[in-house]
Amino acid sequence: MSTAGAPLLEAEGLTLRFGAIPALEEVALSIWPGEVVAIVGESGSGKTTLLRVLSGLVRPERGTVRYHGADGAVRDVHGMAESRRRLLHRTEWGFVHQNPRDGLRMGVSAGGNVGERLMAVGARHYGSIRAEAAAWLRRVEIDPARMDEVPTRFSGGMQQRLQIARTLVTRPRLVFMDEPTGGLDVSVQARLLDMLRGLVADLDLAVLIVTHDIAAARLLAHRMLVMRHGRVVEQGLTDRVLDDPQHPYTQLLVSSVLAA
Amino acid sequence: MRYAIRTEGLSKSFTLHLQGGVTLPVLHDVELAVAPGECVALAGPSGAGKSTLMRCLYGNYGAGKGRILLRHGETEIDLAAADARVMRAVRRDTLGYVSQFLRVIPRVATLDIVAEPLLARGVALEAARDRATSLLARLNLPAKLHGLPPATFSGGEQQRVNLARGFAPRYPVLLLDEPTASLDAANRAVVIGLVEEAKRAGTAIIGIFHDAEVRERVADRLFEVHPIPAAA
Numbered sequence: 342m343s344t345a346g347a348p349l350l351e352a353e354g355l356t357l358r359f360g361a362i363p364a365l366e367e368v369a370l371s372i373w374p375g376e377v378v379a380i381v382g383e384s385g386s387g388k389t390t391l392l393r394v395l396s397g398l399v400r401p402e403r404g405t406v407r408y409h410g411a412d413g414a415v416r417d418v419h420g421m422a423e424s425r426r427r428l429l430h431r432t433e434w435g436f437v438h439q440n441p442r443d444g445l446r447m448g449v450s451a452g453g454n455v456g457e458r459l460m461a462v463g464a465r466h467y468g469s470i471r472a473e474a475a476a477w478l479r480r481v482e483i484d485p486a487r488m489d490e491v492p493t494r495f496s497g498g499m500q501q502r503l504q505i506a507r508t509l510v511t512r513p514r515l516v517f518m519d520e521p522t523g524g525l526d527v528s529v530q531a532r533l534l535d536m537l538r539g540l541v542a543d544l545d546l547a548v549l550i551v552t553h554d555i556a557a558a559r560l561l562a563h564r565m566l567v568m569r570h571g572r573v574v575e576q577g578l579t580d581r582v583l584d585d586p587q588h589p590y591t592q593l594l595v596s597s598v599l600a601a
Numbered sequence: 602m603r604y605a606i607r608t609e610g611l612s613k614s615f616t617l618h619l620q621g622g623v624t625l626p627v628l629h630d631v632e633l634a635v636a637p638g639e640c641v642a643l644a645g646p647s648g649a650g651k652s653t654l655m656r657c658l659y660g661n662y663g664a665g666k667g668r669i670l671l672r673h674g675e676t677e678i679d680l681a682a683a684d685a686r687v688m689r690a691v692r693r694d695t696l697g698y699v700s701q702f703l704r705v706i707p708r709v710a711t712l713d714i715v716a717e718p719l720l721a722r723g724v725a726l727e728a729a730r731d732r733a734t735s736l737l738a739r740l741n742l743p744a745k746l747h748g749l750p751p752a753t754f755s756g757g758e759q760q761r762v763n764l765a766r767g768f769a770p771r772y773p774v775l776l777l778d779e780p781t782a783s784l785d786a787a788n789r790a791v792v793i794g795l796v797e798e799a800k801r802a803g804t805a806i807i808g809i810f811h812d813a814e815v816r817e818r819v820a821d822r823l824f825e826v827h828p829i830p831a832a833a
Contacts, residue, residue: 376686531707531708532708534707535706535707535709538709563685576685577663577684577685578660578685578688578689580661581660581661581662581663581685584661585615585656585662585663587616587663588618589618589619592617593618
Protein backbone atom coordinates (compact mmCIF):
# COMPACT_ATOMS: atom_id res chain seq x y z
CA MET A 342 0.00 0.00 0.00
CA SER A 343 1.17 3.49 -0.73
CA THR A 344 -0.62 6.79 -0.77
CA ALA A 345 1.07 7.84 -4.00
CA GLY A 346 0.34 6.64 -7.51
CA ALA A 347 -2.85 6.31 -9.44
CA PRO A 348 -6.05 4.46 -8.59
CA LEU A 349 -6.80 1.25 -10.44
CA LEU A 350 -10.39 2.16 -11.01
CA GLU A 351 -12.07 5.56 -10.88
CA ALA A 352 -15.77 6.21 -11.24
CA GLU A 353 -17.59 9.52 -11.40
CA GLY A 354 -21.19 10.63 -11.53
CA LEU A 355 -22.62 7.16 -12.07
CA THR A 356 -26.35 7.42 -12.51
CA LEU A 357 -28.82 4.76 -13.56
CA ARG A 358 -32.57 4.36 -13.24
CA PHE A 359 -34.74 1.30 -13.57
CA GLY A 360 -37.96 2.94 -14.71
CA ALA A 361 -38.80 5.49 -12.05
CA ILE A 362 -36.56 3.84 -9.46
CA PRO A 363 -33.13 5.36 -9.02
CA ALA A 364 -30.61 2.49 -8.88
CA LEU A 365 -27.56 4.75 -8.81
CA GLU A 366 -27.42 8.48 -8.23
CA GLU A 367 -24.19 10.39 -8.77
CA VAL A 368 -21.94 7.70 -7.35
CA ALA A 369 -18.19 8.37 -7.31
CA LEU A 370 -15.60 5.89 -6.16
CA SER A 371 -11.90 5.08 -6.53
CA ILE A 372 -9.94 2.01 -5.58
CA TRP A 373 -6.16 1.83 -5.29
CA PRO A 374 -3.82 -1.16 -5.58
CA GLY A 375 -3.82 -3.37 -2.49
CA GLU A 376 -7.02 -1.89 -1.13
CA VAL A 377 -10.11 -3.79 -0.03
CA VAL A 378 -13.23 -1.67 -0.28
CA ALA A 379 -16.59 -2.91 0.97
CA ILE A 380 -19.88 -1.62 -0.39
CA VAL A 381 -22.59 -2.23 2.19
CA GLY A 382 -26.30 -1.53 2.31
CA GLU A 383 -29.54 -3.45 2.38
CA SER A 384 -31.22 -5.21 -0.52
CA GLY A 385 -32.27 -2.73 -3.17
CA SER A 386 -29.73 -0.09 -2.10
CA GLY A 387 -28.02 -0.34 -5.48
CA LYS A 388 -24.82 -2.02 -4.33
CA THR A 389 -24.94 -4.97 -6.72
CA THR A 390 -25.91 -2.65 -9.57
CA LEU A 391 -22.91 -0.50 -8.72
CA LEU A 392 -20.61 -3.52 -8.91
CA ARG A 393 -22.03 -4.49 -12.28
CA VAL A 394 -21.62 -0.96 -13.62
CA LEU A 395 -18.06 -0.69 -12.31
CA SER A 396 -17.09 -3.98 -13.90
CA GLY A 397 -18.61 -3.02 -17.24
CA LEU A 398 -21.44 -5.54 -17.16
CA VAL A 399 -24.14 -2.85 -17.08
CA ARG A 400 -23.89 0.52 -18.77
CA PRO A 401 -24.83 3.63 -16.73
CA GLU A 402 -27.04 6.38 -18.11
CA ARG A 403 -24.51 8.96 -17.01
CA GLY A 404 -21.02 8.93 -15.57
CA THR A 405 -17.72 7.28 -16.35
CA VAL A 406 -15.60 4.38 -15.11
CA ARG A 407 -11.90 4.53 -15.92
CA TYR A 408 -9.47 1.65 -15.50
CA HIS A 409 -5.71 2.09 -15.25
CA GLY A 410 -4.37 -0.99 -16.98
CA ALA A 411 -1.21 -2.94 -16.21
CA ASP A 412 0.17 -1.50 -19.49
CA GLY A 413 -0.16 2.02 -18.07
CA ALA A 414 -3.03 3.03 -20.35
CA VAL A 415 -6.19 4.56 -18.92
CA ARG A 416 -9.37 3.29 -20.55
CA ASP A 417 -13.06 4.09 -20.32
CA VAL A 418 -14.61 0.80 -19.22
CA HIS A 419 -17.87 1.54 -21.05
CA GLY A 420 -16.17 3.04 -24.07
CA MET A 421 -13.88 0.09 -24.84
CA ALA A 422 -14.70 -2.65 -27.28
CA GLU A 423 -16.57 -5.64 -25.92
CA SER A 424 -13.63 -7.87 -26.83
CA ARG A 425 -11.24 -5.82 -24.71
CA ARG A 426 -13.62 -5.86 -21.78
CA ARG A 427 -13.87 -9.63 -22.04
CA LEU A 428 -10.09 -9.83 -22.15
CA LEU A 429 -9.89 -7.74 -18.97
CA HIS A 430 -12.36 -10.04 -17.24
CA ARG A 431 -10.18 -12.99 -18.18
CA THR A 432 -6.85 -11.47 -17.21
CA GLU A 433 -6.47 -8.39 -15.03
CA TRP A 434 -9.90 -8.64 -13.40
CA GLY A 435 -11.75 -11.31 -11.52
CA PHE A 436 -15.40 -11.59 -10.57
CA VAL A 437 -16.67 -13.75 -7.71
CA HIS A 438 -20.42 -14.27 -7.92
CA GLN A 439 -22.74 -14.84 -4.99
CA ASN A 440 -23.90 -18.07 -6.53
CA PRO A 441 -20.90 -20.24 -7.42
CA ARG A 442 -22.92 -21.70 -10.29
CA ASP A 443 -22.67 -18.32 -12.03
CA GLY A 444 -18.88 -18.37 -11.86
CA LEU A 445 -18.13 -22.06 -12.37
CA ARG A 446 -18.68 -24.46 -15.21
CA MET A 447 -20.66 -27.12 -13.44
CA GLY A 448 -20.04 -29.81 -16.03
CA VAL A 449 -16.25 -29.42 -15.91
CA SER A 450 -14.03 -30.98 -13.24
CA ALA A 451 -12.75 -28.89 -10.33
CA GLY A 452 -9.22 -29.03 -11.74
CA GLY A 453 -10.56 -28.10 -15.15
CA ASN A 454 -12.38 -25.09 -13.76
CA VAL A 455 -9.11 -23.74 -12.41
CA GLY A 456 -6.91 -24.87 -15.30
CA GLU A 457 -9.24 -23.41 -17.91
CA ARG A 458 -8.56 -19.88 -16.66
CA LEU A 459 -4.83 -20.51 -16.94
CA MET A 460 -5.24 -21.75 -20.49
CA ALA A 461 -7.26 -18.65 -21.32
CA VAL A 462 -4.19 -16.56 -20.52
CA GLY A 463 -1.88 -18.72 -22.56
CA ALA A 464 -0.75 -21.64 -20.38
CA ARG A 465 -0.28 -24.71 -22.59
CA HIS A 466 1.70 -27.31 -20.68
CA TYR A 467 -0.77 -29.87 -19.31
CA GLY A 468 1.45 -31.03 -16.45
CA SER A 469 2.16 -27.58 -15.09
CA ILE A 470 -1.48 -26.48 -15.49
CA ARG A 471 -2.58 -29.52 -13.52
CA ALA A 472 0.09 -28.93 -10.87
CA GLU A 473 -0.90 -25.31 -10.47
CA ALA A 474 -4.59 -26.21 -10.31
CA ALA A 475 -3.80 -28.73 -7.57
CA ALA A 476 -1.78 -26.12 -5.67
CA TRP A 477 -4.71 -23.71 -5.85
CA LEU A 478 -7.21 -26.31 -4.69
CA ARG A 479 -4.98 -26.94 -1.69
CA ARG A 480 -4.78 -23.22 -1.09
CA VAL A 481 -8.56 -22.93 -0.89
CA GLU A 482 -8.69 -26.02 1.32
CA ILE A 483 -10.05 -28.48 -1.23
CA ASP A 484 -8.37 -31.88 -1.24
CA PRO A 485 -6.54 -32.12 -4.61
CA ALA A 486 -7.54 -35.79 -4.66
CA ARG A 487 -10.98 -34.49 -5.67
CA MET A 488 -9.78 -32.40 -8.60
CA ASP A 489 -11.32 -34.71 -11.18
CA GLU A 490 -14.78 -34.49 -9.64
CA VAL A 491 -17.35 -32.06 -11.00
CA PRO A 492 -18.39 -29.23 -8.66
CA THR A 493 -22.01 -30.43 -8.51
CA ARG A 494 -20.73 -33.03 -6.03
CA PHE A 495 -19.26 -30.34 -3.76
CA SER A 496 -20.94 -28.56 -0.84
CA GLY A 497 -21.89 -24.88 -1.24
CA GLY A 498 -18.84 -23.76 0.70
CA MET A 499 -16.52 -25.89 -1.41
CA GLN A 500 -18.09 -24.61 -4.61
CA GLN A 501 -17.52 -21.05 -3.44
CA ARG A 502 -13.89 -21.80 -2.58
CA LEU A 503 -13.46 -23.37 -6.00
CA GLN A 504 -14.86 -20.26 -7.65
CA ILE A 505 -12.34 -18.19 -5.71
CA ALA A 506 -9.47 -20.45 -6.84
CA ARG A 507 -10.69 -20.20 -10.44
CA THR A 508 -10.82 -16.41 -10.14
CA LEU A 509 -7.46 -15.87 -8.45
CA VAL A 510 -5.34 -18.41 -10.32
CA THR A 511 -4.49 -15.87 -13.03
CA ARG A 512 -3.41 -13.30 -10.45
CA PRO A 513 -5.89 -10.56 -11.33
CA ARG A 514 -5.11 -7.03 -10.14
CA LEU A 515 -8.70 -6.17 -9.30
CA VAL A 516 -11.39 -8.52 -8.03
CA PHE A 517 -15.09 -7.79 -7.83
CA MET A 518 -17.00 -9.86 -5.27
CA ASP A 519 -20.77 -9.92 -5.03
CA GLU A 520 -21.91 -11.27 -1.65
CA PRO A 521 -19.33 -14.08 -1.72
CA THR A 522 -20.60 -15.51 1.58
CA GLY A 523 -24.26 -14.89 0.80
CA GLY A 524 -25.66 -18.36 0.40
CA LEU A 525 -23.52 -20.11 3.01
CA ASP A 526 -24.02 -21.36 6.57
CA VAL A 527 -22.52 -19.11 9.25
CA SER A 528 -19.70 -21.52 10.16
CA VAL A 529 -18.83 -21.94 6.48
CA GLN A 530 -18.91 -18.16 6.03
CA ALA A 531 -16.33 -17.62 8.77
CA ARG A 532 -13.97 -20.13 7.20
CA LEU A 533 -14.36 -18.55 3.77
CA LEU A 534 -13.79 -15.06 5.14
CA ASP A 535 -10.58 -16.06 6.88
CA MET A 536 -9.39 -17.68 3.71
CA LEU A 537 -10.22 -14.58 1.67
CA ARG A 538 -8.46 -12.38 4.20
CA GLY A 539 -5.27 -14.38 3.86
CA LEU A 540 -5.39 -14.54 0.07
CA VAL A 541 -6.08 -10.84 -0.32
CA ALA A 542 -3.10 -9.96 1.87
CA ASP A 543 -0.74 -12.52 0.30
CA LEU A 544 -1.57 -11.53 -3.27
CA ASP A 545 -1.84 -7.79 -2.54
CA LEU A 546 -5.16 -7.73 -4.37
CA ALA A 547 -7.45 -4.79 -4.84
CA VAL A 548 -10.96 -5.97 -4.02
CA LEU A 549 -14.37 -4.37 -4.31
CA ILE A 550 -16.71 -6.47 -2.23
CA VAL A 551 -20.47 -6.01 -2.05
CA THR A 552 -21.97 -7.41 1.10
CA HIS A 553 -24.80 -6.89 3.52
CA ASP A 554 -22.72 -8.65 6.17
CA ILE A 555 -21.26 -5.88 8.31
CA ALA A 556 -19.06 -8.24 10.35
CA ALA A 557 -17.56 -9.63 7.15
CA ALA A 558 -16.87 -6.12 5.92
CA ARG A 559 -15.12 -5.25 9.20
CA LEU A 560 -12.92 -8.29 8.90
CA LEU A 561 -11.95 -7.81 5.27
CA ALA A 562 -12.20 -4.20 4.22
CA HIS A 563 -9.88 -1.26 4.69
CA ARG A 564 -12.51 1.18 3.51
CA MET A 565 -16.27 1.09 3.41
CA LEU A 566 -19.03 2.78 1.44
CA VAL A 567 -22.57 2.75 2.76
CA MET A 568 -25.30 2.85 0.09
CA ARG A 569 -28.94 3.68 0.36
CA HIS A 570 -31.46 4.32 -2.41
CA GLY A 571 -28.67 4.37 -4.99
CA ARG A 572 -26.54 6.94 -3.19
CA VAL A 573 -23.36 6.64 -1.17
CA VAL A 574 -24.49 8.14 2.14
CA GLU A 575 -21.25 7.63 4.04
CA GLN A 576 -17.74 6.36 3.41
CA GLY A 577 -14.36 6.14 5.07
CA LEU A 578 -12.09 3.94 7.13
CA THR A 579 -14.01 0.75 7.93
CA ASP A 580 -13.63 0.89 11.70
CA ARG A 581 -14.56 4.56 11.79
CA VAL A 582 -17.71 4.12 9.70
CA LEU A 583 -18.77 1.27 12.00
CA ASP A 584 -17.72 2.75 15.35
CA ASP A 585 -18.54 6.42 14.73
CA PRO A 586 -21.25 6.40 12.07
CA GLN A 587 -22.46 9.88 11.10
CA HIS A 588 -25.42 9.32 8.79
CA PRO A 589 -28.76 8.30 10.34
CA TYR A 590 -28.97 5.32 8.02
CA THR A 591 -25.46 4.09 8.94
CA GLN A 592 -26.35 4.44 12.61
CA LEU A 593 -29.43 2.32 12.04
CA LEU A 594 -27.46 -0.25 10.08
CA VAL A 595 -24.72 -0.55 12.71
CA SER A 596 -27.14 -0.63 15.63
CA SER A 597 -29.04 -3.47 13.96
CA VAL A 598 -26.02 -5.77 13.98
CA LEU A 599 -25.05 -8.02 16.84
CA ALA A 600 -21.45 -7.28 17.91
CA ALA A 601 -20.07 -6.49 14.46
CA MET B 602 8.62 21.96 22.01
CA ARG B 603 9.31 19.15 19.60
CA TYR B 604 6.29 16.88 19.67
CA ALA B 605 5.33 13.54 18.20
CA ILE B 606 1.59 14.15 18.39
CA ARG B 607 -0.34 17.26 19.32
CA THR B 608 -3.97 18.35 19.33
CA GLU B 609 -5.29 21.85 18.77
CA GLY B 610 -8.82 22.68 19.88
CA LEU B 611 -9.91 19.07 19.49
CA SER B 612 -13.62 18.70 20.12
CA LYS B 613 -15.89 15.74 19.68
CA SER B 614 -19.60 15.19 20.10
CA PHE B 615 -21.90 12.40 19.09
CA THR B 616 -25.22 13.01 17.37
CA LEU B 617 -27.60 10.13 17.96
CA HIS B 618 -30.02 10.16 15.06
CA LEU B 619 -31.93 7.17 16.39
CA GLN B 620 -32.58 9.02 19.66
CA GLY B 621 -34.25 12.03 18.11
CA GLY B 622 -30.98 13.64 17.08
CA VAL B 623 -29.76 14.35 20.61
CA THR B 624 -26.14 15.56 20.66
CA LEU B 625 -23.70 14.45 23.36
CA PRO B 626 -20.63 16.64 23.64
CA VAL B 627 -17.67 14.66 24.98
CA LEU B 628 -14.45 16.54 24.25
CA HIS B 629 -14.08 20.30 24.16
CA ASP B 630 -10.96 22.17 23.05
CA VAL B 631 -8.47 19.50 24.06
CA GLU B 632 -4.88 20.73 23.79
CA LEU B 633 -2.50 17.84 24.29
CA ALA B 634 1.10 17.60 23.14
CA VAL B 635 3.37 14.62 23.68
CA ALA B 636 7.09 14.59 22.90
CA PRO B 637 9.10 11.64 21.62
CA GLY B 638 10.14 9.47 24.55
CA GLU B 639 7.47 10.90 26.81
CA CYS B 640 4.61 9.01 28.44
CA VAL B 641 1.47 10.93 29.29
CA ALA B 642 -1.30 9.34 31.35
CA LEU B 643 -4.83 10.53 30.73
CA ALA B 644 -6.61 11.29 34.00
CA GLY B 645 -10.18 12.14 34.83
CA PRO B 646 -13.30 10.45 36.15
CA SER B 647 -14.98 7.61 34.37
CA GLY B 648 -17.01 8.99 31.49
CA ALA B 649 -14.83 12.09 31.12
CA GLY B 650 -13.88 11.08 27.60
CA LYS B 651 -10.43 9.49 28.01
CA SER B 652 -11.20 6.56 25.73
CA THR B 653 -12.98 8.86 23.28
CA LEU B 654 -9.85 11.00 23.10
CA MET B 655 -7.71 7.92 22.41
CA ARG B 656 -10.08 6.76 19.70
CA CYS B 657 -10.04 10.21 18.08
CA LEU B 658 -6.24 10.18 18.08
CA TYR B 659 -6.26 6.80 16.38
CA GLY B 660 -8.86 7.90 13.84
CA ASN B 661 -11.33 5.29 15.03
CA TYR B 662 -13.63 8.22 15.85
CA GLY B 663 -13.70 11.19 13.55
CA ALA B 664 -12.60 14.47 15.11
CA GLY B 665 -15.46 16.95 15.34
CA LYS B 666 -13.43 20.16 15.42
CA GLY B 667 -9.79 21.07 15.70
CA ARG B 668 -6.60 19.43 14.50
CA ILE B 669 -4.58 16.36 15.41
CA LEU B 670 -1.03 16.90 14.22
CA LEU B 671 1.20 13.87 13.90
CA ARG B 672 4.81 13.53 12.83
CA HIS B 673 4.65 10.86 10.14
CA GLY B 674 8.09 10.19 8.69
CA GLU B 675 9.42 13.54 7.51
CA THR B 676 6.01 15.13 7.30
CA GLU B 677 3.38 16.52 9.60
CA ILE B 678 -0.15 15.26 9.01
CA ASP B 679 -3.43 16.55 10.36
CA LEU B 680 -5.23 13.33 11.24
CA ALA B 681 -8.49 15.21 11.71
CA ALA B 682 -8.51 15.89 7.97
CA ALA B 683 -6.69 12.79 6.70
CA ASP B 684 -8.51 10.48 4.32
CA ALA B 685 -8.84 6.73 4.82
CA ARG B 686 -5.80 5.83 2.75
CA VAL B 687 -3.52 8.23 4.59
CA MET B 688 -4.90 6.94 7.90
CA ARG B 689 -4.02 3.42 6.85
CA ALA B 690 -0.43 4.41 6.08
CA VAL B 691 -0.21 6.28 9.39
CA ARG B 692 -1.43 3.21 11.29
CA ARG B 693 1.04 1.00 9.50
CA ASP B 694 4.11 3.16 10.02
CA THR B 695 3.60 5.60 12.86
CA LEU B 696 0.65 5.12 15.14
CA GLY B 697 -0.11 2.03 17.24
CA TYR B 698 -3.08 1.38 19.50
CA VAL B 699 -3.52 -1.29 22.11
CA SER B 700 -7.21 -1.48 22.92
CA GLN B 701 -8.60 -3.05 26.07
CA PHE B 702 -9.87 -6.07 24.26
CA LEU B 703 -8.39 -8.08 21.47
CA ARG B 704 -10.68 -8.12 18.47
CA VAL B 705 -10.28 -11.80 17.76
CA ILE B 706 -9.79 -12.77 14.16
CA PRO B 707 -11.15 -16.29 13.81
CA ARG B 708 -8.75 -19.09 12.94
CA VAL B 709 -5.62 -16.93 12.74
CA ALA B 710 -2.77 -18.20 14.93
CA THR B 711 -1.53 -16.00 17.75
CA LEU B 712 1.95 -15.78 16.29
CA ASP B 713 0.57 -14.55 12.96
CA ILE B 714 -1.64 -11.97 14.68
CA VAL B 715 1.42 -10.52 16.41
CA ALA B 716 3.67 -10.72 13.33
CA GLU B 717 1.08 -9.20 10.97
CA PRO B 718 1.83 -5.50 11.57
CA LEU B 719 5.52 -6.22 11.00
CA LEU B 720 4.83 -8.01 7.73
CA ALA B 721 2.66 -5.09 6.64
CA ARG B 722 5.73 -2.86 7.03
CA GLY B 723 7.80 -5.15 4.86
CA VAL B 724 9.70 -7.02 7.59
CA ALA B 725 10.77 -10.47 6.37
CA LEU B 726 8.63 -13.37 7.56
CA GLU B 727 11.30 -15.00 9.68
CA ALA B 728 12.37 -11.78 11.38
CA ALA B 729 8.73 -10.88 12.05
CA ARG B 730 8.04 -14.29 13.58
CA ASP B 731 11.19 -14.11 15.70
CA ARG B 732 10.19 -10.76 17.11
CA ALA B 733 6.62 -11.98 17.71
CA THR B 734 7.87 -15.12 19.45
CA SER B 735 10.24 -13.25 21.72
CA LEU B 736 7.59 -10.68 22.72
CA LEU B 737 5.02 -13.39 23.44
CA ALA B 738 7.60 -15.28 25.50
CA ARG B 739 8.50 -12.13 27.39
CA LEU B 740 4.81 -11.65 28.17
CA ASN B 741 4.79 -15.20 29.55
CA LEU B 742 2.50 -16.66 26.94
CA PRO B 743 3.47 -20.35 26.75
CA ALA B 744 5.01 -21.43 23.45
CA LYS B 745 2.39 -24.14 23.01
CA LEU B 746 -0.25 -21.39 22.61
CA HIS B 747 1.60 -19.45 19.90
CA GLY B 748 0.26 -21.61 17.10
CA LEU B 749 -3.36 -21.42 18.29
CA PRO B 750 -5.94 -18.75 17.53
CA PRO B 751 -6.55 -16.72 20.70
CA ALA B 752 -10.35 -17.04 20.57
CA THR B 753 -10.39 -19.52 23.46
CA PHE B 754 -7.68 -17.80 25.55
CA SER B 755 -8.42 -16.17 28.91
CA GLY B 756 -8.89 -12.40 29.10
CA GLY B 757 -5.37 -11.94 30.43
CA GLU B 758 -3.84 -14.09 27.71
CA GLN B 759 -5.72 -12.21 25.01
CA GLN B 760 -4.57 -8.91 26.45
CA ARG B 761 -0.97 -10.08 26.30
CA VAL B 762 -1.43 -11.07 22.65
CA ASN B 763 -2.80 -7.58 22.05
CA LEU B 764 0.17 -6.02 23.83
CA ALA B 765 2.69 -8.08 21.88
CA ARG B 766 1.01 -6.99 18.66
CA GLY B 767 1.06 -3.34 19.75
CA PHE B 768 4.69 -3.29 20.86
CA ALA B 769 6.07 -5.46 18.03
CA PRO B 770 6.43 -2.77 15.31
CA ARG B 771 8.04 -0.09 17.57
CA TYR B 772 5.65 2.64 16.46
CA PRO B 773 6.84 6.22 17.01
CA VAL B 774 3.52 6.92 18.77
CA LEU B 775 1.70 4.33 20.86
CA LEU B 776 -1.73 4.58 22.48
CA LEU B 777 -2.41 2.22 25.39
CA ASP B 778 -5.97 1.84 26.71
CA GLU B 779 -5.74 0.09 30.09
CA PRO B 780 -2.95 -2.22 29.04
CA THR B 781 -2.72 -3.99 32.41
CA ALA B 782 -6.40 -4.32 33.33
CA SER B 783 -6.53 -8.12 33.36
CA LEU B 784 -2.89 -8.88 34.18
CA ASP B 785 -1.26 -10.31 37.28
CA ALA B 786 1.64 -8.61 39.05
CA ALA B 787 4.35 -10.44 37.12
CA ASN B 788 2.89 -9.47 33.76
CA ARG B 789 2.23 -5.91 34.90
CA ALA B 790 5.96 -5.69 35.57
CA VAL B 791 6.67 -6.94 32.04
CA VAL B 792 4.41 -4.22 30.60
CA ILE B 793 6.15 -1.58 32.71
CA GLY B 794 9.45 -2.81 31.27
CA LEU B 795 8.11 -2.66 27.70
CA VAL B 796 6.84 0.89 28.19
CA GLU B 797 10.14 2.03 29.69
CA GLU B 798 12.07 0.47 26.83
CA ALA B 799 9.81 2.07 24.22
CA LYS B 800 10.26 5.46 25.87
CA ARG B 801 14.05 5.09 25.78
CA ALA B 802 13.74 4.27 22.08
CA GLY B 803 11.89 7.56 21.57
CA THR B 804 8.29 6.37 21.42
CA ALA B 805 5.67 8.89 22.49
CA ILE B 806 3.09 7.10 24.63
CA ILE B 807 -0.39 8.15 25.65
CA GLY B 808 -2.09 5.82 28.09
CA ILE B 809 -5.08 5.23 30.26
CA PHE B 810 -3.77 3.44 33.33
CA HIS B 811 -6.29 2.70 36.06
CA ASP B 812 -3.61 0.82 37.96
CA ALA B 813 -1.99 3.54 40.10
CA GLU B 814 1.25 1.62 40.56
CA VAL B 815 1.73 1.18 36.80
CA ARG B 816 0.80 4.81 36.19
CA GLU B 817 3.31 6.14 38.69
CA ARG B 818 6.06 3.98 37.26
CA VAL B 819 5.63 4.85 33.59
CA ALA B 820 3.92 8.24 33.30
CA ASP B 821 6.01 11.40 33.10
CA ARG B 822 2.95 13.53 33.68
CA LEU B 823 -0.81 13.43 33.84
CA PHE B 824 -3.16 15.07 31.37
CA GLU B 825 -6.54 15.84 32.84
CA VAL B 826 -9.57 15.14 30.65
CA HIS B 827 -12.46 17.20 31.97
CA PRO B 828 -16.01 16.01 31.70
CA ILE B 829 -18.23 18.48 29.88
CA PRO B 830 -20.91 19.70 32.27
CA ALA B 831 -24.42 18.64 31.27
CA ALA B 832 -26.17 21.41 29.36
CA ALA B 833 -28.16 23.58 31.72
